[in-house]
Amino acid sequence: MKISTLLGLVGLNSLSLAHCHQDPLPFNVTYLFTARLALGAPAKPIPVPGGVRVAEPILNGTVSGPAINATIYPGLALPTIINNQTLQLPVIELYGVTDDGVSFHLHETGVGSPSEQMTRIELEIGGGSKYATLRNGFILATINPSEDRTLVIAKGYLVENVG
Numbered sequence: 001m002k003i004s005t006l007l008g009l010v011g012l013n014s015l016s017l018a019h020c021h022q023d024p025l026p027f028n029v030t031y032l033f034t035a036r037l038a039l040g041a042p043a044k045p046i047p048v049p050g051g052v053r054v055a056e057p058i059l060n061g062t063v064s065g066p067a068i069n070a071t072i073y074p075g076l077a078l079p080t081i082i083n084n085q086t087l088q089l090p091v092i093e094l095y096g097v098t099d100d101g102v103s104f105h106l107h108e109t110g111v112g113s114p115s116e117q118m119t120r121i122e123l124e125i126g127g128g129s130k131y132a133t134l135r136n137g138f139i140l141a142t143i144n145p146s147e148d149r150t151l152v153i154a155k156g157y158l159v160e161n162v163g
Contacts, residue, residue: 033065
């Protein structure tokens, strides 16, 4: 039986996207910053259930954007790479200092392919009300490593409820 015949039988052959109602998103997304991180050579993989974990040193980096400008100190990325090499579960620990001298700690976790990941950033930072949005907000990031895995570009976004 053809799919068009089947759709006709159940009354769906005239369904179009024009008839679909889509509610607006219940949240706003605001760009916060871009981070550029230099990576060192990864360590030998550690076997874990379902794949391997690889320690990837973060040598240094910078953060620039409307919400924060900072220097990243050396840190560590610990992605778990699933056996079929199509999925990574990154875990990243970083420390740094803003351009106005405020120290911070960043913990990042997420999921994605080896070429791009989506992560959540948890940021511990002082600085009073200036950095309250970063400290109290829900921050998502896109992570894009270079092909040779010596550089990572991360873009951070604040996600807030509407209304």
